[in-house]
Amino acid sequence: MLLLYDRNLDLDRNRDLMKAIFLNKIGSVSLQQTDPPKIQDPSDVILRVTTAGVCGSDLHIVHGRDPGVRMGTIMGHEFVGVIEERGDAVTEFKTGDRVVSPFTINCGSCFYCKRELPARCVKSLGFGFINEDGTGLHGGQAEFVRVPLANSTLMKIPDQNLKGEPLKDEDVLFLGDIFSTAYSTAEGARIQKGDTVAVIGCGPVGLLCILAAKLFEPANIVAIDSVDYRLEKAKQFEATVVNPNPESVWKIIAEMTDGRGADAALEAVGHPSALDLAIHAVRPGAVVSIAGYHTTQSYPFPIQLAYRKNLTVRIGRCNAGKYMRQLLPVVLQDQVPLREIITHVLPLKEGVAAYDIFANRHDNAIKVLLKP
Numbered sequence: 044m045l046l047l048y049d050r051n052l053d054l055d056r057n058r059d060l061m062k063a064i065f066l067n068k069i070g071s072v073s074l075q076q077t078d079p080p081k082i083q084d085p086s087d088v089i090l091r092v093t094t095a096g097v098c099g100s101d102l103h104i105v106h107g108r109d110p111g112v113r114m115g116t117i118m119g120h121e122f123v124g125v126i127e128e129r130g131d132a133v134t135e136f137k138t139g140d141r142v143v144s145p146f147t148i149n150c151g152s153c154f155y156c157k158r159e160l161p162a163r164c165v166k167s168l169g170f171g172f173i174n175e176d177g178t179g180l181h182g183g184q185a186e187f188v189r190v191p192l193a194n195s196t197l198m199k200i201p202d203q204n205l206k207g208e209p210l211k212d213e214d215v216l217f218l219g220d221i222f223s224t225a226y227s228t229a230e231g232a233r234i235q236k237g238d239t240v241a242v243i244g245c246g247p248v249g250l251l252c253i254l255a256a257k258l259f260e261p262a263n264i265v266a267i268d269s270v271d272y273r274l275e276k277a278k279q280f281e282a283t284v285v286n287p288n289p290e291s292v293w294k295i296i297a298e299m300t301d302g303r304g305a306d307a308a309l310e311a312v313g314h315p316s317a318l319d320l321a322i323h324a325v326r327p328g329a330v331v332s333i334a335g336y337h338t339t340q341s342y343p344f345p346i347q348l349a350y351r352k353n354l355t356v357r358i359g360r361c362n363a364g365k366y367m368r369q370l371l372p373v374v375l376q377d378q379v380p381l382r383e384i385i386t387h388v389l390p391l392k393e394g395v396a397a398y399d400i401f402a403n404r405h406d407n408a409i410k411v412l413l414k415p
Contacts, residue, residue: 059078060076060077060078060079061076061077061078061079061185061186061187062074062075062076062185062186062391062392062415063075063076063077063117063181063184063185063186063391064117064118064119064182064184064185064391064394064395064398064413065077065115065116065117065118066104066105066112066114066115066116066118067114067115068114069105069106069107070105070106070107071105072105072118072394072395072398073395074391074392074394074395077117079186079187080181080187080188080189081189082128082129082130082189083189083191084130084132084191085130085131085132085133086130086132086133086191086192086193086194087129087130087133087189087190087191087193088126088127088128088129088130088133088136088189088190088193088197089126089127089128089129089187089188089189089190090122090124090125090126090127090142090144090183090187090188090189090190091124091125091126091127091186091187091415092122092123092124092183092184092185092186092187092188092415093123093124093125093141093212093414093415094122094123094212094213094216094412094413094414095119095121095122095123095182095183095184095185095391095412095413095415096119096121096122096216096217096220096221096410096411096412096413097119097121097184097394097397097398097401097410097411097412097413098119098120098121098220098221098247099246099247099248099313099336100120100146100336101118101119101120101171101398102398102401102402103336103338104118104171104172105118105398105402108338109172109336109338111174111175112172112173112174112175112179113173113174113175113177113179115173116171116172116173116179116181116182117171117181117182117183117184117185117188118171118182118184119170119171119182119183119184119185119413120146120147120169120170120171120172120182120183120219120220121146121183121216121217121219121220121221122143122144122170122182122183122184122188122216122219123141123142123143123144123200123212123215123216123219124141124142124144124183124188125139125140125141125142126138126139126140126142127187129193130193132194133193133194134194135193135194135197135199136193136194136197136199140199141199141200141202142197142198142199142200143197143198143200143215143216143218143219143367144170144183144190144196144197144198144219145161145162145196145219145220145223145363145364145367146169146170146219146220146363147161147162147164147167147168147169147170147360147363147364148164148166148167148168148170148180148190148191148192148196149161149162149164149166149167149192149195149196149364150164150165150166150192150195151164151192151194151195152195153165153166156195159362159365160362160365161195161362161363161364161365162360162361162362162363162364163360163362166192168180168191170182170183170188171183171184184391184394184413185391185415186391186415195364196364198218198367198368198371200215201375204374204375204376204377205375205376205377206377208377210374210375211382213381213382213385213412214374214381214382215371215374216412217251217381218363218366218367218370218371218374219363219367220361220363221247221248221251222251222254222255222370222379222381223361223362223363223366223367223370224248224251224334224361224363225248225249225251225252225254225255225309225311225334226251226255226258226366226369226370227361227362227366228252228255228309228311228332228333228334228357228361229252229255229256229258229259229309229332230255230259231330231332231357232256232307232308232309232330232331232332232357233307233330233355234256234259234261234306234307235259235261235306236259236260236261237260237261237262238259238261238262238263238305238306238307239261239262239263239264239265239296239299239300239305239306240256240261240263240264240265240305240306240307240308240309241264241265241267241292241296241305241307241308241309241321241324241325242256242264242265242266242267242277242282242308242309242311243267243287243308243309243310243311243312243317243320243321243324244267244268244310244311244312244317244335245266245267245268245270245273245274245276245277245284245311246268246273246311246312246409247384247409247410248311248334248335249266249268249273249277249309249311249312249334250273250276250277250280250384250409251381251384252309252311252334253266253277253280253282254280254379254380254381255379256307256309257280257281258373258378258379261306262299263283263299264280264281264282264283265282265283265284265285265292265295265296265299265305265324266278266280266282266283266284266285267284267285267286267287267292267320268284268286268287269286269287270404272407272409273409274286276383276384276409279383280383283295283299287316287317287320289320289323289324292320292323292324293323293324296324300326303326303327304324304325304326304327304329305324305325305326305329306325306326306329307325307329307330307331307332308321308322308324308325308329308330308331308332309321309332309334310331310332310333310334310335311334311335312335313333313335313336313337313338314335314337315337315339315342315343317335318331318333318335318337318344319345321333322345322348322349322352322354323345323348325352325354326352327351327352327353327354328352328353328354329352329354329355330354330355330356330357331354331355331356331357332356332357332358333356333357333358334361337358384409384410385409385410385412386406386407386408386409386410386411387400387401387406387408387410387411387412388411388412388413388414389411389412389413389414390413390414390415391413391414391415393413394413397411397412397413
């Protein structure tokens with residue numbers, strides 16, 4: 044993947060501007076200076092970003108697999124920050140509060156929000172995704188970010204966990220997206236104590252799917268990937284690892300289940316071959332729960348096999364605004380080693396290099412963070 048930036052930009056020439064990572068054209072991000080955001084609505088807050096993540100969904104946008112983003116959009120939908128300024132209608136937070144945001148905003152009161160589907164809120168907009176018609180929000184890979192509907196969108200972060208240890212940004216950042224996504228995928232798979240679970244894909248979301256699945260006390264977790272260092276991390280999380288050869292996968296799972304197949308499969312790749320593998324790996328009556336973001340409009344689905352197996356297939360955008368609140372106690376109890384997937388932490392000024400490291404898996408990269 045070719046990533047470009049303006050080598051002649053003097054980023055210290057104007058202290059009134061902020062630094063941010065921009066999408067300039069497909070295949071290119073850059074570090075630029077721009078005006079910091081301002082309060083536009085009484086429901087807004089301005090956050091000083093303290094940590095941001097580079098996500099696989101960001102790569103979909105940069106590579107053009109998720110089309111329709113306006114060039115000149117500030118990237119990033121995973122961020123933690125401190126409230127610098129708030130609108131007059133913001134009553135749930137005060138200046139100086141540290142908060143985490145889900146990847147979409149929500150109003151908290153519409154039909155969907157009342158049914159715990161905040162990602163489908165009628166006012167939902169995603170960070171780091173401004174459409175060509177101008178709707179959407181700039182992202183959090185920047186020194187500052189504007190968050191509308193702050194009262195119902197953001198969640199305050201305590202200073203310490205229940206052990207009295209400092210709660211770092213790295214402990215809570217993933218609540219806003221990938222840990223919530225992983226947990227909701229595991230929950231949707233209806234994992235029971237003693238089950239055998241297949242996790243297809245061991246990128247950041249897949250690894251967190253392993254950790255989330257463990258909370259449901261399965262007997263076995265089989266982690267499937269083609270990248271050796273990812274499999275090594277999955278092994279550290281006590282999963283049985285295997286390359287994505289269907290025969291090899293079935294052999295291992297069959298030995299664990301008396302030939303039935305996995306009780307649940309968590310698909311964390313977002314590719315037709317991964318979903319096909321998940322469907323082949325499970326037993327009749329199983330649930331295939333999809334965390335991976337599928338960017339193709341459609342593809343052949345093995346519906347006869349799914350029919351014969353009486354499968355349930357679950358798919359859809361995670362309602363992170365719900366799950367981040369549900370999962371905060373898990374983080375405060377230090378039940379899940381979320382920091383273990385973080386391999387690189389770079390300053391924001393090295394954001395272009397961070398994209399290159401993440402996209403091309405340099406230095407055994409798994410999860411890459413930025414510090415403004």
